[in-house]
Amino acid sequence: MKFIHTSDWHIGRQLHNQSLLEDQRHVLTQIVELAKSNEVDAVVIAGDIYDRSVPPANAVALLDEVVNQLVNELGIKVIMIAGNHDGHERLGFASRQMQQSGLYIIGPLTSHIEPIVLQGKQGGAAFYPLPYAEPATVRHLYDCAASTHEEAMIALLEAVTAHDSQGLPKVVIGHCFLDGGSESESERPLSIGGADKISPSLFKDFDYTALGHLHGPQYKGQEHTRYSGSILKYSFSEQKQKKSVTLVEFDADNKPQISLLPLTAMRDVRIVDGALDELLAAAENDANRDDYLMVRLSDKHAILDAMGKLRSVYPNVLHLERTGLMASNEQLGIRADHIKKGELEMFADFFSQVSGEPLTQAQQQMMVDTIDALHKSEDNQ
Amino acid sequence: MKFIHTSDWHIGRQLHNQSLLEDQRHVLTQIVELAKSNEVDAVVIAGDIYDRSVPPANAVALLDEVVNQLVNELGIKVIMIAGNHDGHERLGFASRQMQQSGLYIIGPLTSHIEPIVLQGKQGGAAFYPLPYAEPATVRHLYDCAASTHEEAMIALLEAVTAHDSQGLPKVVIGHCFLDGGSESESERPLSIGGADKISPSLFKDFDYTALGHLHGPQYKGQEHTRYSGSILKYSFSEQKQKKSVTLVEFDADNKPQISLLPLTAMRDVRIVDGALDELLAAAENDANRDDYLMVRLSDKHAILDAMGKLRSVYPNVLHLERTGLMASNEQLGIRADHIKKGELEMFADFFSQVSGEPLTQAQQQMMVDTIDALHKSEDNQ
Incomplete structure (x- = not known):
């Protein structure tokens, strides 16, 4: 069994009011090609498929296209779960009528975790999809006392542990915040007051855990408990991240062989520092001047229409900071701090x-x- | 081939700010039971599945439930097309992954009409789903000069005529306004300025045409060119209508045998006239006092909190008119007239x-x- 683990597509998302739909199409096309060239059996998408519970119609059309390429044209199974950004009922509509085709969409959490057992070209695996759910939902559906995300996850994982996978490797698919995970500015906190953290050790006995929510690729606790990260940089805080999807292949002992397949954005998201004149002069030799830029101008004097001047050579400047004009650097510090706070x-x-x-x-x-x-x-x- | 023709479910619709979801569930349950007891091969829904392009989540969950009962539990095929109220991309998401299950959702119009050939317990039929489309969309997709809805329909029907159904009866599924059709106040005009009317004669050579849009059950031109009507009364103007679904069965000569299967609303929608005291007294013996009511009070004097008094015995009074207080009946006439206008x-x-x-x-x-x-x-x- 060989599969691609990805998450946090956030189709329909904007970056500083700029639609990213074409950027998303570009990178999703790469995922389809990677799935094909690596001859995977399945693609697993661990939540936040869309950016909003009501995605725009063209975001729905893009996902429809990608799913059709994977499932109908390439015969690759697709499993996706709802994340905290998704509208669970909307995403899950008619999912029971799609399963025969090889498309498994798990919208709202149900009172019974239905394992998805897939047979690949070489061996199979049992996938346990756990869509994002508030502790209150888990309390209600599983008749337990869970008040934190960790307690809720423990209740859900009981079913996974109890299930007899007939010797097949067990893959948990979840959307949650692992304690110690490294955050980006583009994630929406799962809960207020810090009750959202889950210990990575909960997952150590499963053969692989495919997680979504955090936008930087990373593992926590053990190498096989992983975030694939988002498909694009959704904030300037991610400028240093390398986006990828995770390729997972089980060997004969059910041990996962893990590698990262890099994704290339149509336009990078990066921060540029300098004086206006330097930046304007540098544009000529900048092959990537179409990138999405945050510009921090070091000039200490007033400049008429700095944004207009910058955009005449860097068309996608999305945000401008006059760092040179600021009374003190502390102000900037406070500002960035605030953005990170709930x-x-x-x-x-x-x-x-x-x-x-x-x-x-x-x-x-x-x-x-x-x-x-x-x-x-x-x-x- | 035996099927139920229905349309204009408008799931998620409100009547004077009152949610009708429970009323819709009640009547959709009847449709599932009628489909089962009549042993139909298919249920055809001719558009306006939802009331809005972005339906509320509980409307999506209700449709999901109904479709699952028909398709997965009863093994009955379901074909639905988008109407002018539906969000075409949203409704059509992943429809190519559903067809294997027997669920056919046709969202946006495509440049090729794909016939759906179904085999029933006794004989088959070819269904031609034509989702609602603006003339401009048809012009673009079919490379023609259509500027009216009629010209657009002519372009679409060419493909239906050209298709070889191998002797099977041809069923067109459409969502449009037939010339001479009788309107209700709850329909949204398809276009402004009267360019939306289509001659019923366009459909006379097909074996059956299953239409949606008009909310009263009716046929135009020929008996087999029909509106099933909506499943509930969605305005007080429909108080005299009898809602039903249409049962269609082809005989050996491809002639449709047509009958109406009545639907019973959980609460009727009706207009009540009279003086306040009479109405309050009559409530005691009114077994249907839970109905959705428009009350027209004939009293000529001022009444304190007439609505509150009425609702104490008729809990679902949705609209109150003080006809007795109005200076002249003409005012009322003008008002009703206005509502009908585009x-x-x-x-x-x-x-x-x-x-x-x-x-x-x-x-x-x-x-x-x-x-x-x-x-x-x-x-x-």
């Missing part, structure tokens, strides 16, 4: 600055409930 | 009342373009 923390900061008092326990709970309700109403739109 | 006509009336001049040709065209653009942006959300 809603609760930002509000708590704001509150204490305005009122001079920290949030009380009761006030904090109120905010947690409000933010949760907002996220939920977003999902139910 | 956006363009309403704006033209408003404009001439305010400015004293009718719209010029150029102004009218501007409004047509604006209204069209608004409808399109709604679809592309």
